Every structure is written in structure tokens, then in C-alpha cells.
Amino acid sequence: MNLYIASIKLWFKGFRENTERSITYSFEPNRINVITGDSSTGKSSILDIIDYLLLSDNPTIVENIINENVEYYGMNIFLEERSYILMRKAPHSGQGTQDVYWKEQEEYPMPYIQTHSVGEMRTILTRMFYVPQHETKVGNRKYNMSFRHFLPFNYLTEDIISSANTYFDTAFFINRSYDTLLDYALELVNGIQHHDAKAITAKIEKAVKDLEQYQMKHRKAQDDEEYYKASLTKIYDDALSLNLVAADSFFDRDFADKMLHYINNALSAYNKLIKNDEDTKKLESLKKKRDELINKLSIYNSLFAEMQKQKSIGKNIQDSLRPIIYIKKHIDEVITSPETIELLNLLEKQLVQIKDTGKVKPNLPHDFAKRHEELKEKLKACEYELKQLTNLRKTIANPKWLERAIGLKYQLKNLKKPKVDTYQASTEQNMVSDIESLKIVQKNISLLPHDVKEEMNHFINKYFHSSNGIVDSYPDSTMRYDDDERRISLLKNGEEYPVRNIGSKSNYMFLHLCFFLGLHESIMYHKSKQVGSFLFIDQPSMPYYADKSMLNNDDKKQLMKAFRLLNEFMEEIIGNQNRSFQMILIEHADESYWKDLEYFHTTAKFSKIDQGGLIPKYIYE
Template sequence: MKLTIHEIKIWFNDKTTKTRSLNFLPNKINVITGLSNTGKTTIWSIIDYCLLSENFNIATSISKVTSWFGLRFSVNGREISIVRQSPSDKRISSNIYFAYGDFPLIPENNIKNINELKEKLNKVFGFNNSIKSFFVTNSSNKSLKKEYQFDYRDFLIFCALTDTVIGVRNIYLDNIFYSNLGNIDKLTKIFDLAIGIHDLNTIEAYNKLCTIEKKLSDLEKDKKLYTKKQSKLIERIKSLIEKCKFYNLLGYDISFVNISESITLIEKIIQDKKDSAINSEKFEKLDTLRSKKRQILLELNEIRNFNHEYEKYKNNINKMADSLQPIDYLYKNLNSQLINSYQSKLFLANLSDSLKEIKQSLAKKKNPPIDVQDEEKKLIQELKNIDIEISSLKQSIDNLPDMAEEYIRIGEISNELNNILSSFNVGCNINENKIEAMCKILEKNRKNLLEICGKTKNTRFANINLLNSCIQYYFEKFKNISDFKDCKVEFNMATMSLNIFSLSDVSSSIPIITGSQSNFMILHLCFFLGLHRYLLNTKSDFVPQILFIDQPSKPYFEREDDSDKLLDVFFLLNEFFNTLNKDTDETFQLILLEHAESHYWENHKMENFHLVDEFIGDNALIPKNLLKE
């Protein structure tokens, strides 16, 4: 993937201070040299931040005087500008300017959603849904699978040889700076994609394979559950068959054949006994008569209660009439028996009127609102008839005691069979034949996918060998270093680091342990140059054709011969560009941060070096007067 950085630009909070720009050339070793604490290391952090990093690694002293950071670059020939606002209150800003083309004069936010911009950049970098999702199987437990999401940012880790790792023994890829790639499984899969062990076809095959294996696993669980339920169902049906034998409903020579035939057999026993057992109708009729008898008794009880209450009412009326009889006598002899006053006359008149109303009520002789007497007679007669029928049926049933017992047993077996069929949902289970048919189809597809995925084993072996040969090419340029005499290097996929082996002792499988930061730096440099030589040869679609190296001179300037060793490093970098095949339009860009002065490459006419800027004196990434404030 052709990625070229054209310019880094910084806008400051102080509007009177001019913007700061650094311009880079394609197909060159772009060098920024200078003293410590001048902002050199911040260069890659600015690039990373403008490429929408979720982390902010720019020094606070720089970010607090800066308003915007800008990056102008090209991807496969298409120029893009991204300007991102400096964080405030230690929070990463979501204010971003994005455009195809040059920087704006004054940046302002024109992006509503940073995730939408990431999706847009994914398309620009050639990433689509096929490679954004990738399943991997845990090597220690194949039943555990993880799904990793990939985007363009994940492959930047192969483009940065930072000062954090350049002098460290066994750490080659800076998963501290790129902390989201700390998982070795994910890092391994990204590396597989980078060096072409996997392509779009194998990724799709792996994804489909994991989906099929999930379905097969689910079907296997269904089969186990089905088998377990079938075993319990068989036990219950066998038990019910034995009960039929115990009740003499089935011959002892009958044995369990299979679930379906056994259920049919028991259902036939139940149906045959119901058809032949006439007492089943008699019991049903007896239950009906007894129910009807209870209903009649309730109705008779209500009628009798009504009659009792009605007679009680009439008796009370008569008693009231008798108690008022002396009123007539008193009313006729008022003068002789009582004081002839107005109140006495009024009281006697009221009592006399009450007596008249009672006499009139008794004279009418009202009958009850319904003809209860006749209704009672009908119910009594109906009750007698029912008793006769019940007596006859009971006598008939008493003459058939075995049939009554059998009826009860048949009911018991029928209920138990219904419980079995309901509990095990017989008839609704997944058919075992269908499960087997589905498994065969999935296994066939799985086999085809495994063949596709299996090819990656041969691809892995061939690609790693080719990568090792590319690394070895640059490693041999340092044969004058005694620690590397008669040695070869191999990349260890498990540790994602280089191992050194002795060529004089081919039988030994134990790597050589070497010391000193300078050796570690050389090994790191060989790995990254070899990796990018390999990626250029194989036309990688994922890794940008750019490399950032932070201070390879870091381990040097300790002895007199350090300058010679450092010069070897610069010659090696220059040769890397000399080996580019210009006829195939190979392009590459290297950004080098250095303490060393420019005479190292200028005096030796290393034509591939380009001095971007020297941070010496008052010149630095950020004007010193702003930092002092």
C-alpha cells in the first residue's frame, strides 16, 4: 500500500506565531536531526494522532501551546489532509477537519462523527468488511473462538521502529505505543495478513469455517440432548409396558421394540379396553345420575326452606292480630275506661287502623309466588326414579367387579402415557435422521473449507522462509561485528522476535544470546528493513510503504569506533533505497530521527538522504518562546 507523508503542520494558540511546517519527500530517507528535547520524537505521535488514534502521546508542553495538528499525505496517489484539534483537559478532541487535497488556511471542524471518518479511511486504505472481521481459534482450546476486528490503523505497528523498542532485546513491535494490539493472538493474525499468509479467500474461508463449526457444535449438543431424552423416554415406556403386563393387559412374552411401536401398542390396549368395557358407560351414567340426584336434593332443600319461612311469616301475622284485639273494646268504651283526651283518641285510632290492615291481609289469603307444592311433588317423584336407576346400575356394576377394576387401571395407564407424551414432547423433537443429514452437509462444507485453510500451512512455511532470507540479506551487512560472525537469523512467530543461530553448530536448536543495545538495534533494523523488502516484493495490500525510525544512534557515541558502526547503519539505509525497483514503480518513504549530524551521509554522498530540518540552537519543532511561556 503506497502511503506517502507530504507535510506536518502545526497551528498555535498564539495567533501572532506563524504555523510550523515540516515537508517530506517520497522515495527518500527524510531526516530530522538535532539535540534532545527539541520535539523530534513527537513527529510520529503527531502522524499517529492525525490518523485518528484513540490515544494521545504528544507531550503536554507541546499540546498546551498548540491549537491544531495537521497531516497531509497520499494513499495510492490520492492526496488527503486531516487536521485534528489539540486535546483540552487531557481529553482527545473530536474536532477534525478532513479534505481531499491541501490544508485549509484556518482549520475548523467539518466532521460530525469520528467513526464515520474511520470508515471512510478504511475504504481509502482498501479495507472492506471481508478483512475487518476475522475469527481465530484458541490453540489451547479449540472450542474457544475469538473474533478480531481489523482496520487500517492496526498495520501501522509494522511502520514504526520507536525509541521504546529499538534497543530492547526481544521486543520488536511496539505494542506499548499501540496498546490495542497487546494481545499476541491478534498481533499474530495481523502479521499473517501483512506477510500474505492469509488473503481475502482464506479469511472468508476461516470465517465460514468458524460459523460451520459453531453450527456443528450446536447440532452435537442437540444430538446429545436428544439421545438423553430418548433414553429417559425409553425407560418410562418400558416401565409402562411392565405395568401393563402386571395388570394382565399385555402378555409377558411381549418385549420393547422401539419407541414408536411401543407407544402404538399401549394406545391400542387402551382403546381396545375402552371399546369392550361396557362398564365404562355404566360408570359414566352412574356419575351423571348421582350428579343429577345431588342437584334435585339441593332444589328440594330450597323449596322446603321457603315453605318453612312462609309458614313462620303467617304465624307472626296472626299473633300480631291477636295482640291488637283489645283495641276495639277500648275504643268503644273510651269514656269509661280512659281519660277522654285528644292524645288518647289519636293513639287508639292508630292502633285500630293497624288492626284493620292485618285483618284485611289475612282475609286475602295470598298464596306463595310460585306453586311450590306442585314443584316439590315433581322433584320427589324424579328423585325416586333416579334412585331406582342408581340402584339398578349399582347392582349391574357389583355383578362385574373385575371390569370396574380394569376400568380404573386403564385410566391410570392412559394418564401415565399422556404425561409421558407431554413431558417428552413426543412427535415435536428434531428428527434424528434430519440431524444426521444436516451434519453430513456441514461436514462436507467444513472439509472443503479446511482444504482452503490448510493451504496456509504451506504458504506460511514458504513466506516465513522468504522473509527470513530478506532479513538475512541485511543481517549479513554487519558481519564485521564479532557477535554476528557465522550466524543466521530466523523470525520466531511465537515471540514475534528474531532468533540468532550459529552456522558452525547446525545441530544446535538453541538460539544464541547476544548482549548490548547496539546489537539489539542492528537486529531491529535488519528485521524492519527485511520485512519491508519482503512486503515490497510481495505487493502487500495492508502495510503502508513507509518506515519511521527513531534514533538508531542511541546506543552509540560511547567508544571511538561507534561512529564507524553508525556509518554502517546509514550505508545500510541508503542501500535499501538503491535496491528499489524503479522500473516497477516501487515507492517507499523513510522518516529518520537522529542526533547524528548531516556530515555522516553528506560526506559519503549518500544520495537517498534528505535533510528535512535541524533542531539546533533556537530552531525546534515548537518555538522556544512559546514553551517558556
């Protein structure tokens, strides 16, 4: 992440009455910004202030002189070339405030209107730094990874700069989650994706399991449906053989409730039949009713037949008149006898009378056909009921019938209707496609780097083997990061075991510089956005000034060599790679040590005698 700190600002108590009671310390991008001066002037507290403004819950700002005189702290920070102002009220009784001011702007406003809580602000910055979701448990408490868990890569503090065994000052943060999450964070920013691979593997396993369960559920639903239909068919066939259902109820065999209704009715009728004699009377009544219906239908059928006969007689009479009419028209041609003529006239007269009588047609009632059909339906129902009752009477002496009928009843009651099958082929195909996509991701991850040592050692040794490193003291050795112990050791060429003790604190200081410079080049190489492109280094000269106020020539050479190593790194990153990087360097040495180095810039000089240190003398004197 392209990040640099443009300035920090302190508002001292009483600033509202006197606007001059504030001070700003500016830092340049792409420079090594040096704050030098006397000891005990507040130089190292700059890191404490920066960390507090970066939302620390455990402020470590010195109370005496510094925090007791400051009311507000502010910082102008650039993220991806966009300027933001972050302000926070000074800690009180060792506790940081839980509200901040955060806004995209370049000028500091007058303190202070709260814009966010610390929790909200931490979430915003965690998102801006593209920190993945990751959780760890420390004791009984769970911690979500935030942007702050990557800050150990930006702080080379005075407590560890010449330490033999400590390369990350997780103790600075006063929270054990920093130590717990460090390895994950280090691997992530160096392109190691095996944690994601574990997550992908888990996703694949879950997706495969979900698919298998989906398919199994579908198969079970099919089996259940098949079993259900087969059971219904068998029960229907058995019920039909026992005369429990009608032969014309074939389409009801797929409906358990309808079949159960038929069977219950049959069993109910059976129970009535076996308990009393009423059904004997009912049988006689049904027979009588059937005979009556047959008689009524016989009458209806006779009437209908007579009507048809009358229609036929009328037609025959009409046909009989035709020859008589014809003879009369031509009688002079064939007959002359009076008797014959008289006979023809009499015959014609009688036929005409019959014809006239036939003109009066008898009419059937208008609802004759409807009543006729109703009688037929009643007869059909009566015969069915009579048949059922007759069959039941035959079964009284057959206990097996009753046993089978009751068995069918409970088979139907206990037969569970299968659940609706929600299977869709498109859903199954989508699940298969998701698994294949995850497998492709898994394969691609396996091709990525997976050993943090291999990734980092190349860049670390680049600075170790520099003419400004300490290769002169160990010309046949290489640096090696031990990820189990989180420390650097030297391995001589051809040797199996590393050199664990490399002598003076000066050597360890150089190892720390080489390690942090190589670490940041590796981070930038892997384009990791979780770490800002800045480094705070606290007093590389500490090994030399530890027990003396003046340096001998050899110490001066070593210290200047360390400064040249930092300058070399800036030249590589900014000049050769065209990237951005900022350092803030706290130093006790004189400005003359770096005045000729291109990327060094003296930001402030703190003096006990002159203006004072981080807090000007006029504030507290």
C-alpha cells in the first residue's frame, strides 16, 4: 500500500486561547526523514504518537512532559495519493479515547468534531488495507485480524534493533493477538497462500458433501415415491380382490385417502352386519326397492315403445290411403259397378276417420327422458349396494377376509406420503460447476510460493551481500530466516548447521536492517496491500552510543555504512523500481553522518539547551 505520513501535529492545552500553542512536524515522501538530537528529548515518542493515531487501544506515550501538556494529536496521512486527516484526543489515565476525527482533506481543522468511533475507524482502515477475514483465539477471547496486525513490519524499535533473537517487536503492542497472528500476516504479505489453500480445500470438501447430500436426497425421494406408488398399487389390487373397492375405481388407486375411505366404509358395513340383524331387513328392502325400480323402468320402457308404435301406425295409414285415392281418380277407366264404387267410398271414409284420429298425437311429459335416466342411475346404485351387502354377508363365515381387510386398512394408515422432491437438474449442475471452479483455484494456489523462507531470503541476502552490509565479516555466509524461531541466522557455505551467535550488537543491528529492508522489498514485489510503504527505525546508532558519548573511527565507519545501506535501499526502490517509500529515522548521531546521502532529510533537531525537544520549552517552563 502506497502510504506516507505528511505530518503530525500536537495541540497543547490552552490552544483555544492561544492558537500558537501547537506544533507541526512535517515529513517528506520518498525520503529518510531524520529526527536527531539529545537523549530524553522525546524523539522515540514520535512512534508512540503515530501508533496512538493509528488506533492503538494501549497508548504508550510518555505522560511526563509530553502527554500531560498535549490536548489533541493529529496526523496527515496519504493513502494511495489521497490525503486524510486523523485526529484523536490525548489519552487520559493511560486510556485512549474511543472517538476520532477522520476526513479526506489536506489541512488540519480546529479540534475537534467526532466523526467515527475507534471501532468504526479500525473497520474502515482494515477494509482500505484489504485485510482478509481471519480470526484467532487467545485464551478465551477471539480476535479478528485488522490492519494493525501488520504494523510490526513497519516498526523497527529501539528495543529490538540490536537484539540477538527478536526481529518483530510484538510486545510493543501490549496485546498477545499480535504475536499469535504474526506468522499468518508474514506469510500473507510475502505471497504465501497456503492458508487460503486450506480454506479452499475446506470449501471443496463442503461443496462435495453438499452435492452428495443433494443427490442422495433426490435418489431417496425417487425411491420413496416409487415405493409409495408400488405399495398403493398392491393395496389396491388386494382391496379389489376383497371387494373393498369398486372395479371401476381404477384411477383412485393413486390416492391413499380415497382407498382408505372405501375400506373403512366396507369394514363399517361389516361391523354393522355382524352385530345386528338390521342389514337383513336392509337386504330385503334393497331387493324390494330394486323390483320397484325395475317395474317403473318397465312401465317407462312400455310407454316409450307404444309411442314408437303409434308413430309407425300413422305412417302405415298414410300409405294405405294413397292407392284408394288413385283408384277413385281413374275409376271410370276400370270400374263401372255401383257396388264397387260404394265399397271404395266406404273404405276411404273409414281410413280418413282413422287418419284424422291419428292426427291427435299423444305427447310424453317434457321431463320423461330425465326421469327415465334417474331411474336407471337409482337402479344401478341399488344393485351395487345390494351386491356389496350380499358379498359382505358371504364373508361372515370367512375370518381371513376380515384379517386381510383390517391389514390393508392399517397398511394405508401407516404408509407415509413421500416428501416433495425439490430436485432440479440446473441446481445440481451449478453445484458441480462451483466445485470445478474451486478445484481450479486450488490448483492455481498450489503453483504459488508456499515457503516464506524461500521468498524472503532472496531479498534479505540482497542487502546482506551489499558492500554496505556485513558480508565483509562473513564473506562465505548467507542470511537465513528461521520461521519456527522467527529469527535470523547465518549459514556458511557447505555447512549444515547455522551460526547462531555472530558477535557484537553492531552485527545484529545490521542483520535487522538487512532483514527489514529485504522484507519490505519482498512485500512490494508481491504487491501486498496490507502493509504501508513506510518504515520507522529507532536509533541504528544504539550499539555504538550505548556506553559512550563519542564514537571512535571504526564505529563511525560502521554507522555511516548502515546509513548508506538505507540510502541504497531507497535508491533501489525509488530510483530503479520507480516505487514509493518513506522512512522516519530516529537518531542520536550528528547530521554530518548523512549530509551527503541523497535520500536523507533532516526533519528536526531536538536540543535540551536550545528550543527543547518534541515539546518546546515554552510549553512546560
